[in-house]
Amino acid sequence: MNTVKMNQQNQKTDNKVKVHRFEIFKGRTNAMGIVEKVSVVGHSTLYEGSSTYSVYLRTLIKDIFYLLPEESEDRPHDFVILTREPSMIAGKKYFWNRVGAGKLLSNENAGIMKLEFDLFDNVELYLNYHNATVRELDSNSNPAA
Numbered sequence: 001m002n003t004v005k006m007n008q009q010n011q012k013t014d015n016k017v018k019v020h021r022f023e024i025f026k027g028r029t030n031a032m033g034i035v036e037k038v039s040v041v042g043h044s045t046l047y048e049g050s051s052t053y054s055v056y057l058r059t060l061i062k063d064i065f066y067l068l069p070e071e072s073e074d075r076p077h078d079f080v081i082l083t084r085e086p087s088m089i090a091g092k093k094y095f096w097n098r099v100g101a102g103k104l105l106s107n108e109n110a111g112i113m114k115l116e117f118d119l120f121d122n123v124e125l126y127l128n129y130h131n132a133t134v135r136e137l138d139s140n141s142n143p144a145a
Contacts, residue, residue: 016136018048023128024055024115034108035126044127053127055081055115067102067115067127077101081117102127 024042027035042057044067053067066082079102084094100117113127 015138017138019135019137020046020048021133021135022046022053023131024057025126025128027124027126029124032108035105035112035114035124037126037128041125053079055127065099066096070101075101077103077116079103079113081115 022044023040024044025037025040027037030036041059042055044053044055046053051069055065055067057063057065063083066084067079068082070078070080080098081100081102083097083099085097087093087095089095099119100115102113102115105112105114111129113129115125115127117123117125
């Protein structure tokens with residue numbers, strides 16, 4: 001009987017996944033070049049073992065953006081921001097749209113990524129790696145909920 005309970009517990013923990021949640025904020029750079037938070041405008045989630053961040057902005061509540069590492073070394077940024085829509089082409093699940101880029105900052109601003117959306121030209125948005133929260137969820141649950 002104890003062996004059955006232990007197997008059930010092991011199965012339950014095997015169906016769990018760690019999800020990291022990062023704050024996205026509107027910021028400004030002060031006179032010393034340090035990014036300061038003005039207000040929180042959304043969040044981003046990252047499943048452990050994945051390289052794709054899901055980005056949720058409060059202003060665009062129904063939209064999900066995807067932040068992926070840039071594959072081309074010729075580009076001046078570290079990440080690309082994408083949207084996706086269902087594809088009408090057989091054999092292709094999604095059509096991806098490039099809508100911006102992300103650049104990891106350094107020195108005094110280490111641990112922060114600047115997000116540059118094509119349509120938000122004069123808005124400074126940042127993803128903050130500091131104080132990220134980690135939750136363990138069922139592998140089929142939605143971390144944004």
